[in-house]
Amino acid sequence: MSTRRPLLRRLFPSPALSITVVAFWMVMSSSFDLGQLVLGMLLGLVIPLFATRLDREFARLGTLRPVPKLLFVVLWDILLSNIRVAIQVLGPERRLKPGFIWVPLDIDNIHGIAALTSFITLTPGTVSAALSEDRRHLLVHVLHLEDADSLIAEIKSRYEAPLMEIFP
Incomplete structure (x- = not known):
């Protein structure tokens, strides 16, 4: 055996x-x-x-318990972002404040980082633009950036924290 x-x-x-x-x-x-x-x-x-x-880095899986809630959060955010982006795009262009932010990463599993970048890019109005060489920061382009700190906190709590449980 x-x-x-x-x-x-x-x-x-x-x-x-x-x-x-x-x-x-x-x-x-x-x-x-x-x-x-x-x-x-x-x-x-x-x-x-x-x-x-x-692939020299194999995916280590932790618990799958957060997956259903995480999928619901991502789908909900995609829906709300579609509405928000449609309103922004149809409104006056001068109201848009596009910008880049660096999101500090606590997750170090490359598969978790890949999932995080996918969630960010799937959400209308945000695009993952680059990952730092040391994998500690993610550059994100935002269509309308009002408060960088709150957006970073939102990304970390809504996406990164559950992903850290799934990909320890």
Whole structure:
């Protein structure tokens, strides 16, 4: 049994990635049939094998308890930001105060940082622009910047804190 586990781990280095690849393949394919499922499963087997060779930092997962609330927060923020940005864009251009802010990061897991940058970029009105070399600061462009400190505090409490639980 001890020799079987390493073999299984080598064949399936990331079961979550394999499942994600199959799911995305099925969503992107034009038909839901056995051939597409087999092809998706083959890709789900092969892609993680290559990904482990490229990725030297493996994702360490902590607790998944914050995931449902975090997803709700992100979706809610996307909805509200869409409305806010539409109002800002349709209003007078002189009212907009675009700007850049550096968000100091407490999270050091690269996968958590990637999720954080994705959440920020998915939210209309903000875009992750750069990550410092030491991964301690994230440059964010904001369409309308009123209070940098409160925006930083909001990003850290709404996104970074739960991500630190998921990616310790």
